[in-house]
Amino acid sequence: MRVHRNLVLAVIEALESILLEDRQADKVLQYSLKKNKRWGSRDRAFVAETTYEIVRWKRWYGHLAQLKEPLRKSDIPGLVAAYLIQKLDQLPAWEEFHPYRNLNLRLNKEALELPRTITASIPDWLDQLGEEELGAEWDTELKALNQQAPVILRTNSLKTTRDKLQSALEAEGIRTETLDDLPLALQLEKRTNVFRTKAFKDGLFEVQDASSQMVAPFLDPKPGMRVIDACAGAGGKALHLASLMENKGQIVAMDIYDFKLKELKLRARRNGIFNVTTRLVEGSKSVKRLRNSADKVLIDAPCSGLGVLRRNPDAKWKLDSDFLDRIRKTQAEILDLYSGLVKPGGQLVYATCSILPSENQLQVQAFLKREQGKSFKLLEEKSISVVQTGFDGFYMALLENQV
Ligand SMILES: C[S@@+](CC[C@H](N)C(=O)[O-])C[C@H]1O[C@@H](n2cnc3c(N)ncnc32)[C@H](O)[C@@H]1O
Numbered sequence: 001m002r003v004h005r006n007l008v009l010a011v012i013e014a015l016e017s018i019l020l021e022d023r024q025a026d027k028v029l030q031y032s033l034k035k036n037k038r039w040g041s042r043d044r045a046f047v048a049e050t051t052y053e054i055v056r057w058k059r060w061y062g063h064l065a066q067l068k069e070p071l072r073k074s075d076i077p078g079l080v081a082a083y084l085i086q087k088l089d090q091l092p093a094w095e096e097f098h099p100y101r102n103l104n105l106r107l108n109k110e111a112l113e114l115p116r117t118i119t120a121s122i123p124d125w126l127d128q129l130g131e132e133e134l135g136a137e138w139d140t141e142l143k144a145l146n147q148q149a150p151v152i153l154r155t156n157s158l159k160t161t162r163d164k165l166q167s168a169l170e171a172e173g174i175r176t177e178t179l180d181d182l183p184l185a186l187q188l189e190k191r192t193n194v195f196r197t198k199a200f201k202d203g204l205f206e207v208q209d210a211s212s213q214m215v216a217p218f219l220d221p222k223p224g225m226r227v228i229d230a231c232a233g234a235g236g237k238a239l240h241l242a243s244l245m246e247n248k249g250q251i252v253a254m255d256i257y258d259f260k261l262k263e264l265k266l267r268a269r270r271n272g273i274f275n276v277t278t279r280l281v282e283g284s285k286s287v288k289r290l291r292n293s294a295d296k297v298l299i300d301a302p303c304s305g306l307g308v309l310r311r312n313p314d315a316k317w318k319l320d321s322d323f324l325d326r327i328r329k330t331q332a333e334i335l336d337l338y339s340g341l342v343k344p345g346g347q348l349v350y351a352t353c354s355i356l357p358s359e360n361q362l363q364v365q366a367f368l369k370r371e372q373g374k375s376f377k378l379l380e381e382k383s384i385s386v387v388q389t390g391f392d393g394f395y396m397a398l399l400e401n402q403v
Contacts, residue, residue, distance in 0.1 A: 003092055007046050008080060010036065012096070014051045015076050018314050025055055025314040045191070049148075054083050056146060056313035059121040061086070063114070064105050081105060120146060125321055130306075133356050137385075141355060141393065144386040149310035151191055152391075154208040155184040156271050157243045162186060168199045182210055184243075203270040208236055211307070211384045211394035212353070215300065216240035218382065218396050219349040223248035225295040230254050230338040232278070235264030237300050242273040251276045252290070287337055294341045296348070301331045303352035303359050307386065307393025331363050336372040342401040348376065351396040355385070360395035368399075375403035 014032050017023040029048050033039070039047070054061060058079060062071065064086070065078030077096035084091050085105035091097055109119045117127050120142050130138040153176070155162045162184055166176055169186070174194065176186035186205070194200055194207065216237050221227045223246045229238045232253035241251055253276050255261050261278040268276050281287060304324055305315045335350060342348050350367075352359050361381060367373040376399040384394040 001088060003084065003088065003090065004043070004046075005092070005094060007039075007043055007050075008084075008092075008094075010047050011050045011054070012076050012080055014047070015054060015079065016073055018051070018055055019058065019071060019076070019317065020073060022318060025052065025312065041193070044193070049191075050080075050083065052148075052313060053087070054079050055317070057083070057121045058317065059118055059123075060109060063118045064103070064107060065100055066103060116142070122316055126316060126319065129321070129324075129356070133358060137387075140387045141385065144390075145306075145309040145393070146313075147310055148191075149209065149308075149392065150390070151188040151194070151207060152179070152210050152213070153186045153188070153194065153205040154213050154240060155186065155205055156203055156239070157184060158247055158272050159202070160204045165199060165204050168204060169194075169197065172197050172199060179210060182213055185210055185213055201270070203272055206236070206239060206267070206271070208240070209308075209311075210391040211389070212236060212392065213240065214382070214384070214394070215298070215349065215351050215396055216244055218351075218380075218398060219296050219298050219347065221245050221249075221296050225249045226252075226293065227296045227298070228252045228254065228290065228294040228338070228341050229298045229300070230341070231298075231300045231302065231334065232264060233257075233260045233300070235260075235267050235276070237298060238264060238276055239267055239271050239273060241298070242268070242271070242276055245275065247273060247275050249275055252279055252294075253277070254279045254281050254287070256281045284337055288340065290341045292341070292343050295343060295346045297338055297342050297346070299334055299338050299348065299350045301334055301350065301352050301359075302327060303331065303354040304356060305353055307353040307355045307384075307395075310386070310392065328358060328363065331359060332366065335363065335367045336370065339367070339372055339376065339399075339401075344375075344401055344403045346401050347379075348399045348401070349396055350399065351394065353392060353394055355383070355393035355395070361397070364397045364399070375401055377402050 010032055014028050017028045018025045033044050061079045061082035064082040067075045067078050078100055081091055081097045081100040082105045117124050155165045175189040179185040221241050221244055227241055232238045232255050238253045253264055258280050379400055380398045382396050386393045
């Protein structure tokens with residue numbers, strides 16, 4: 001495969017934004033691909049996949065290119081040089097790569113005795129934390145979290161069936177496979193931009209990982225119920241709740257960011273959903289007004305995102321232990337506040353896309369001991385391991401208000 005200079009320069013530019021200016025990888029790539037409309041689908045795939053792979057393996061490539069942290073702008077081509085040698089076995093004779101020509105970038109990490117922080121490309125503090133919280137499991141989870149995640153779709157059952165969607169996509173040249181135990185899911189055989197398809201524009205599906213597709217059924221909402229999605233964001237789970245409720249009853253989607261709720265409304269319209277109303281949270285008063293009003297409450301809590309590192313590998317370089325402390329405190333506050341919205345006899349699901357017990361089961365256990373949690377009983381818990389399932393790491397707990 002011949003490497004094109006303009007594409008490699010685009011990768012370098014994207015990496016500068018992600019690694020040095022702290023921008024989010026998906027947003028940076030979206031911008032870069034939009035700016036370069038003339039690139040074909042192979043070029044787009046090259047830029048996106050190369051950028052993600054280098055972000056994922058930053059520490060390993062940095063080690064090969066003998067770079068020192070914190071990285072500077074002049075170091076970024078070193079990461080790219082190491083990637084090109086390791087993955088494509090070539091290093092074009094361009095000036096950006098001159099400083100790296102005489103380094104041995106061909107080393108094989110399996111054959112070297114290096115610390116896991118380098119071979120698994122992870123910051124020291126995070127590796128230590130993972131080991132403390134997960135013990136021996138951390139090693140294998142970490143390896144699995146360094147793989148590329150499959151693209152999984154959720155059929156919008158308000159508009160079509162999975163079989164019909166599969167045929168509609170096939171007619172557009174996209175082949176998919178069904179997944180056991182997930183009645184609405186289809187996995188792409190080959191990574192491709194599904195947002196351009198007619199099926200997507202017609203609202204026949206959403207892109208949603210398999211683990212994430214397990215959350216709304218875990219809450220088990222029924223048509224006609226009043227359901228509150230407390231941390232709705234742009235609505236991944238709210239849309240699924242609506243389809244399980246057959247568009248009947250009411251879903252109140254709440255979030256502290258208006259731009260996310262606006263996106264949710266657009267997605268709801270495309271999905272043909274009429275039973276979702278959005279409510280911007282501007283303080284605890286507006287939440288407390290809804291006390292004891294919901295049959296079911298979903299708390300899809302903000303978290304470290306460690307379970308979804310396959311999709312967002314930049315998160316490992318952006319997280320720090322202060323952020324984790326703050327997010328655990330926010331999770332506890334959110335549990336205390338939004339649990340008050342569950343009617344007597346009603347149910348609550350607390351979910352995260354983290355694999356750390358301190359954000360998951362320990363958070364739920366602490367809640368059950370606090371005043372706000374006293375009337376709740378834990379009915380069921382699910383921890384989804386990336387190693388065991390091949391899906392994103394997730395946690396969900398089902399609680400009932402037995403007041
Ligand atoms: C994990 S994300 C939700 C993802 C979303 N449920 C989905 O399926 O696409 C967590 C969300 O919680 C929101 N959030 C953070 N603090 C909040 C609070 N105090 N009340 C409500 N939402 C909050 C964040 O803005 C973020 O959108």
